[in-house]
Amino acid sequence: MHMSDGLLNAPTSVAFLVIAALGVGFALVRARTDLDDRTAPMAGLVATFIFAVQMINFPILPGASGHLLGGALAAILVGPYVGALCVTIVLVVQCLLFADGGLTALGANVTNMALIGTATGFLVAVALRKLAGQGTGGLAAVAFVSAFVNTVVASTGFVVEYAIGGAGGVGIGKVALLMWGLHALIGIGEGLITAITVTSVAKIRPDLVYLLRGSQKPLEVRS
Amino acid sequence: MKKFFIGFAFVSLLIAGVLSYFASGDPDGLDKTVEDTGIAAHAQEHPLAGSAFADYALGGDDKFTGLAGVLGVVVVLALSFGLFWVLRKKTPQNDLADR
Numbered sequence: 001m002h003m004s005d006g007l008l009n010a011p012t013s014v015a016f017l018v019i020a021a022l023g024v025g026f027a028l029v030r031a032r033t034d035l036d037d038r039t040a041p042m043a044g045l046v047a048t049f050i051f052a053v054q055m056i057n058f059p060i061l062p063g064a065s066g067h068l069l070g071g072a073l074a075a076i077l078v079g080p081y082v083g084a085l086c087v088t089i090v091l092v093v094q095c096l097l098f099a100d101g102g103l104t105a106l107g108a109n110v111t112n113m114a115l116i117g118t119a120t121g122f123l124v125a126v127a128l129r130k131l132a133g134q135g136t137g138g139l140a141a142v143a144f145v146s147a148f149v150n151t152v153v154a155s156t157g158f159v160v161e162y163a164i165g166g167a168g169g170v171g172i173g174k175v176a177l178l179m180w181g182l183h184a185l186i187g188i189g190e191g192l193i194t195a196i197t198v199t200s201v202a203k204i205r206p207d208l209v210y211l212l213r214g215s216q217k218p219l220e221v222r223s
Numbered sequence: 224m225k226k227f228f229i230g231f232a233f234v235s236l237l238i239a240g241v242l243s244y245f246a247s248g249d250p251d252g253l254d255k256t257v258e259d260t261g262i263a264a265h266a267q268e269h270p271l272a273g274s275a276f277a278d279y280a281l282g283g284d285d286k287f288t289g290l291a292g293v294l295g296v297v298v299v300l301a302l303s304f305g306l307f308w309v310l311r312k313k314t315p316q317n318d319l320a321d322r
Contacts, residue, residue, distance in 0.1 A: 006267035
């Protein structure tokens with residue numbers, strides 16, 4: 001879901017660069033309380049895993065594919081603030097090292113995938129937290145639903161940005177329908193990947209799942 | 224404890240280095256949307272499109288996608304681990320609070 005340069009006009013691109021910078025700055029400040037000797041390495045691995053999985057475009061329709069965005073996955077595993085930073089790092093490396101996602105579009109891309117996607121995934125997951133604490137099936141369901149919603153809402157970010165300052169004057173209804181239809185399908189893939197990942201981590205190291213902290217007996221950690 | 228982290232990193236390497244060859248080359252949801260509506264005609268080439276690893280390849284040759292993926296994994300791991308390690312709360316107090 002990385003847009004290239006030129007799809008949004010310059011003022012809109014700059015506005016979203018500012019919004020992204022403010023959001024990431026806020027996340028940087030708040031992330032500190034969620035990071036310690038145990039969760040900091042986990043957060044680095046979550047960012048790395050999202051980068052890797054984003055390389056895997058899966059087919060959704062003939063002639064169309066999708067890839068993980070990772071907002072809900074990151075939020076469930078390392079919390080919303082650290083999670084937003086994880087996705088941001090991935091997007092910055094993709095843009096600067098692999099020319100994936102435009103340079104002036106970076107603000108809008110960070111806003112959609114790192115800020116909107118992670119915040120949405122987190123809010124849905126927290127709303128369903130009770131279910132998440134009830135075994136693997138519950139956790140898988142919560143991961144799937146929050147990832148699905150994260151994908152569709154993040155795609156709405158582009159619709160809004162295009163409505164504000166998009167190039168080409170295409171009707172917003174058409175853009176919205178295509179984005180939502182395609183991302184509902186991509187959201188199923190995002191949901192499956194997120195559910196498999198989160199339940200795998202929870203099976204081995206439930207203490208490293210942010211969403212589950214406080215909802216079960218803390219494990220004695222001996223090093 | 225260490226085993227889990229090493230395993231997680233290994234899975235990421237495997238996905239970026241090997242599974243990446245099997246990724247679909249079709250446009251993703253946003254690209255498909257801008258292509259089908261004609262918005263894509265306004266897209267500009269990336270300023271770094273000529274750089275060595277542009278498009279997850281090496282000099283435009285996507286035989287090296289796996290190598291680009293491994294490089295990306297290493298760079299993201301180094302950057303994110305570095306940032307999060309610097310940001311973290313120092314832990315002597317944490318450890319005591321945890322017990």
